[in-house]
Amino acid sequence: MTSASTNDKLIEVRDLRTYFYLYEGIVRAVDGVSFEIRQGRSLGVIGESGCGKSVTAQSIMRIAPEPPARHVGGEILLHLGPNHNGEVIDMLKLDPRGERIRSLRWKEISMIFQEPMTSFSPLFTIGNQIGEAIQLHLPDLSKKQVRERTIDLLGRVGIPQPKRLIDSYPHQLSGGMRQRAMIAMALSCNPRLLIADEPTTALDVTIEAQILELIANLQQEFNMALMYISHDLAVVSEMSDEIMVMYLGLVMEQAETGEIFDHPLHPYTQALWRSIPRVEGGQDRLVPISGTLPSPYNLPKGCPFYSRCEHRMPGICDAVRPPMIEVSPNHKVSCFLYKSEP
Amino acid sequence: MIAYIARRIVTLIPILFLISVVSFVVIELPPGDWVSFQIESLRMSGVELGQDEADRLTRQYGLDKPPHERYLRWMENMILHGNLGWSFQWNRPVNDLLSERVPLTMAISIASLLLSWAIAIPIGIYSATHQYSVWDYIFTFIGFIGLATPGFLVALVLAWVIFTTTGFSPLGLFSSEYLDAPWSIEKFLDMLKHLILPLFIIGLGSTGGTIRVMRANLLDELKKQYVITARAKGLTELKLLLKYPVRMALNPIISTVGWVLPGLVSGEVLVSIVLSIQTTGPLLLRAVLAQDMYLAGSIVMILSTLTVIGTLLSDILLAAMDPRIRYGGVKK
Numbered sequence: 001m002t003s004a005s006t007n008d009k010l011i012e013v014r015d016l017r018t019y020f021y022l023y024e025g026i027v028r029a030v031d032g033v034s035f036e037i038r039q040g041r042s043l044g045v046i047g048e049s050g051c052g053k054s055v056t057a058q059s060i061m062r063i064a065p066e067p068p069a070r071h072v073g074g075e076i077l078l079h080l081g082p083n084h085n086g087e088v089i090d091m092l093k094l095d096p097r098g099e100r101i102r103s104l105r106w107k108e109i110s111m112i113f114q115e116p117m118t119s120f121s122p123l124f125t126i127g128n129q130i131g132e133a134i135q136l137h138l139p140d141l142s143k144k145q146v147r148e149r150t151i152d153l154l155g156r157v158g159i160p161q162p163k164r165l166i167d168s169y170p171h172q173l174s175g176g177m178r179q180r181a182m183i184a185m186a187l188s189c190n191p192r193l194l195i196a197d198e199p200t201t202a203l204d205v206t207i208e209a210q211i212l213e214l215i216a217n218l219q220q221e222f223n224m225a226l227m228y229i230s231h232d233l234a235v236v237s238e239m240s241d242e243i244m245v246m247y248l249g250l251v252m253e254q255a256e257t258g259e260i261f262d263h264p265l266h267p268y269t270q271a272l273w274r275s276i277p278r279v280e281g282g283q284d285r286l287v288p289i290s291g292t293l294p295s296p297y298n299l300p301k302g303c304p305f306y307s308r309c310e311h312r313m314p315g316i317c318d319a320v321r322p323p324m325i326e327v328s329p330n331h332k333v334s335c336f337l338y339k340s341e342p
Numbered sequence: 343m344i345a346y347i348a349r350r351i352v353t354l355i356p357i358l359f360l361i362s363v364v365s366f367v368v369i370e371l372p373p374g375d376w377v378s379f380q381i382e383s384l385r386m387s388g389v390e391l392g393q394d395e396a397d398r399l400t401r402q403y404g405l406d407k408p409p410h411e412r413y414l415r416w417m418e419n420m421i422l423h424g425n426l427g428w429s430f431q432w433n434r435p436v437n438d439l440l441s442e443r444v445p446l447t448m449a450i451s452i453a454s455l456l457l458s459w460a461i462a463i464p465i466g467i468y469s470a471t472h473q474y475s476v477w478d479y480i481f482t483f484i485g486f487i488g489l490a491t492p493g494f495l496v497a498l499v500l501a502w503v504i505f506t507t508t509g510f511s512p513l514g515l516f517s518s519e520y521l522d523a524p525w526s527i528e529k530f531l532d533m534l535k536h537l538i539l540p541l542f543i544i545g546l547g548s549t550g551g552t553i554r555v556m557r558a559n560l561l562d563e564l565k566k567q568y569v570i571t572a573r574a575k576g577l578t579e580l581k582l583l584l585k586y587p588v589r590m591a592l593n594p595i596i597s598t599v600g601w602v603l604p605g606l607v608s609g610e611v612l613v614s615i616v617l618s619i620q621t622t623g624p625l626l627l628r629a630v631l632a633q634d635m636y637l638a639g640s641i642v643m644i645l646s647t648l649t650v651i652g653t654l655l656s657d658i659l660l661a662a663m664d665p666r667i668r669y670g671g672v673k674k
Contacts, residue, residue, distance in 0.1 A: 063574050097579050105576035118567040121586045122666055133575045168664045183577075 008039040009079050010108075010160045010193055010225045011060065017073035018052075025297040029055040031281045032074070034324070037193065039081075042219065042226035044143070044240030044257070046233060046272070050296065052249040055227045057195045059226075061109055062096040066178035078108060079134040087106070107137045112215075114198040116179035120170040126178075127166035130154075130185040137189040153184040156221075157214060176207035183214065187222060194219065195227045200235065201222075212238060233276050237261060242330075245269050248293065248304040251324065255331035265333040313339055346661060350654055352551030362420075363641040366413050369635045376407050376430040379633045395608055402641055403430060426643075431629065435595065436640045439516035439625065444644060446515075447621040450537070454545035455602050459595070462549045466556025467588060468639060470564060483551060488550030497543045501617060504539065512539040540617050548602070552595060559594055563587035589663065600653030611673050 018030040024106060030052040037043045045053045051292040058064040076091040094101040120129055130153065131146045141149065149164070154162035156223065159178040170178055179199060186194055197214060200208040210251045216239060219226045228239040229310055237257055253266040264270045274287040291308035300306055302318040311316065316336050324334045347401045374382075377399045381391050400406050419425040426436035437553050442570035465485075504512050511517070520529040526542070564571065564587050572582040611623035622641050661668045 060569075061574055077648055102576040102578065105574055107576070112572050113567055113571060115567050119571045121568040121572070121590070122590055123586070123664060132577070136576055171666050185571075 009083075010037050010039045011079070012036040012077040012200050013056070013060070013074070014077070015074040016056065016059060016076060017071065018055050018064060019070055019072050020068045021070060022068050025292050026295045027251050027294075028247065028299055029069070030059060030259075031299070033246070033249070033251050034074075035251065036242055036256060037225045037227060039192065039225055040219075040223050041242070042228060042240045044236035044243045045227065045229045045246060046231065046243060047246035048293065050248075050293065051246040054197050055249075056227055056246075057111065057197050057227065060091060060195065061105055061111060062091055062101055063105075063111075066096055078104065078156055080108070103137070106133055106186075107189045108191055108196065109193045110186040110189065111195040111197060112179070112182050112186050112199040114201050115173050116182055116202060117169070117198075119169075119182055120178065122170055124183075125167050125169055126154075126173070126181045130188050132148060132179070133185055134188045144321060145189065149188070150184075153188055154181065157181070157184045157187075157218070159184070159212075175203055176211065178202060179207075179211055180214070183211075183218065190222060191224060193225045193227065195229070196239075197229045198231070201230070201232075208235075215239070233272060234333060245272070248299060250304055250321075251332075252305065253331075253333045254333075259328075263331075265327060265331070265338060266305075266335050267309045267311050267337070270306075271310075343661065346668070347658055350657065354650060354654065358647060361644055361646040361650070362417060363413070365646065366409075366416065367637045368642060369630075369639040370409055372633065374633060375400075376635065377403060377405055380430075392444065416639070418576075421609045423636050427501040429629070429634055429637040431632045431634040431637065432616075436637050436639055439637065440622070440640065440644065443620055443625055444448070446619075446650070447623070450540060450544065450619075450621060451535075451602070454541045455548070455599075456533060457541055457545035458547075458549040458552055462552035463556055463595070466553045467560060467583070469553065469557040470560035470591075471583065482548075485550040485553045488546050491556075492612070493543050493547045494616045496546070497539070497613045497616045500539060500543065510535070512536055512617065536619075538614060541620055543613050555594060556591060559591035563590045566590075593660060593664060596663065597656050599656035599659070600649055602652070 005315070013036065014034050016030050016033045017028070020027040029050075031054055035043065035054070045056065047053045059069075059071060071092045074092065078089045078091055080087040080089065089100075089104070091101065091104075094104075095135055097153060103257060120126060127147065127150050130150045134141065134146045134149055138146075141268055152164045153200070157294075159165055159177060159180050164174070165177075165317075171179075173181065183199075183255050194215075199215070203211060212235060215226070215228075218224075226239065228236060230236045230239075240257055242254065243257050243260045245252045245260075245266065247268050253260065253264070253269045255263075256334055260269065261273070264273050271287070271289045275289065278285060289308055294300055294304065294307060300318060302316075302320055303312075303322050306312050306317045312318070322334045322336045324332050324340060326332050329336050375397060380399070381396055384477045386650075397406075403414065416427055419427065424437070426440065429436050429439055432439055465481050469481050472478050473670055489495050501512050504510060512535075515533055516529065517532050517536070520532050523529055566587065567581065569587050571573075573579075577585075611627055613619075614621045614623045615627075622645070626638060628634075629641065
């Protein structure tokens, strides 16, 4: 972990609000999320299913299905870096079908998805689908160069016999191999930010370890920033410099990995930590978080965790949303139990 | 791929044999035969036929022989001489009758299939990509009307409308002045003009269904992860749509090619009768009514054969389109 200057910001998300307008009502999937990722650093996003972590990632690439999704507020600032005179683009202001955003997707930000089974089309070879991305963003390369680059990438993600497997169809590969191919595709245009949306959820534990190591190594090798999304706390702590805990479309707490594990502040984070099995934890029973998620159609006015919180303060917590306060440098929490640093 | 096609062609042989048996049995099943039908119609018009005469006719047509012998003779002539038998009703070889009509039937079937695809697939794609939009509802509404309205009724109405508004009679295949004229460009154009209406009506019958199938399939596919992957890669919407989900959504439509033919033939009987076009549909209907067994049997046989070949073609097309099918039966 290297501390970096404030100039090498890669992406800044400010008060992002992505709502889904459905027949049943409005789902506030992301309701005011702010964070930033600096170049070469990694941010882990943890939360239960439906807490808005995937939607946040999709919003960054503008691939959330619009409609029903709508970005009702906030900004997503992409810093293009010195090659583009430090130009800053607000992704939310671009036409999601327009040429500009298409040129940024995969070239600047690429993504690995949860399901390696379905993230490739079954009708085309993996070489075809990886080469397609390369050809799209690096149009100067000849067909032969594209193929060589694809073979090189497949080799680097640990696919044996890449020269042969480049012409295989997705269904001919195992789940782990397919996810490796997906990673090769994600890296094909040297992106500056890689978003990994639960890339190991669908894999065996042994394969999971290999894939995690591969992603960590490649992050160093390609000098990319990484946004790692998972509900698995152990995995996120392995992969990230910083961790952001989300609950029902809101950020509960955000800090450097060591800090948040040693000093979890938010009652939700503390409850999450208590539900992790620890090797050194002996015979202690795991403590589940009591209660269930509130209906996403009808979120409480105050803190979304109010109904399940051990430290809830009636009249305070259920009245207004707790603001995000910086308790100590780089450690932010959204809870009335804490006061910001004077 | 070649092994796959070869295997499929070999399995056709027993299927075709079974089809021939079934065709023959189906035609034999109703009580009575061509001679009894003739005697009956003569009696209706007041002419009484003696038993001698009846026996003579039965012998003359070979109907006194047991069914399996007649089947074997029919098969022998068909396989060795390509001769499908004699039509009692028309007093002409079945081959002559069918060679006039089968090509026309196939041309109309295939053309109307292509027409219905050309209309239905783009509309289905539009409806799926613009789900619940105004045009989606309009197309859905029209599609349901198309599904629910019998083709012959539309044929009647449209033929009348065209005739009263333009004075052009869309009935038959040729205008009267070209009926016996030798082939010329004018005659051909005249035929095309007459074919537009039947093509439109026959094609429209399946268009509504195809729109629904295409829309439903594509809606399923659009939610798939690989579509989002393609979008995340930065492909244009049109390109990713056509390359990925549309090709997947076409599979079920391609696999129906095989049985489109019998569907069109039975569907077009009424339309053909209304518009008086000489396709196999009306011919089969008359042959069955008159117990003209070799003609009816041959038509059933040919249509079934075409269906089997159509299924084979659609399977080959599917294998060409989808690698999972191509490699399905092959061990690594």
